[in-house]
Amino acid sequence: NMPIQIQFRRGSSAEHETFTGAPGEITVDTTNNTLRVHDGQTLGGTTLARADAVTDMTGTDYVVAWQSPTADNNYTWYRKYKSGWVEQGGESTGGTIILPIQMLNTHYTVTSGLYYSSGSSWTVGSIRPRDVTSISLNKANADKGWWHVCGIAA
Secondary structure (H helix, E strand, C coil), rough: CCCCCCCCCCECHHCCCCHHHHCCCCEEECCCCEEEEEECCCCCCCCCCCCHCCCCCCCCCEEEEEEECCCCHCCCCCEEEEECEEEEEECCCCEEECCCEECCCCCEEEEEECCEEEEEEEEEEEEEECCEEEEEECCCCCCCCEEEEEEEEE
């Protein structure tokens, strides 16, 4: 059996700049030894980066998982970074709050505030780490509170 050979349309960088490929078409830029992806509209298409042209990301931290606050998740949110650092928070009517992301240990930072329906005033609430999975918010006479936890995730 003869192997199947696939050959893409190709041309120089100058030729690509005057060419609009079909949507989803891939072409080869023979000047820069790169691929270009076309959308049927953009002249020259979009050049894909070669591995030797990508910035070294060693030592760079970035978000690898997140949750946006919605009614379905009780307005909790989080951002988890490649390094293991996590920021998470939300709203609460008090009591035990189960953290969306478990913490590595109880050496994490907790902040909170309280809302009152009698006006726009708010104050820092009484909040403390309970363990690696939850915190406790004492809202006293407030209508609800907000909380924020940051530290290293498990």
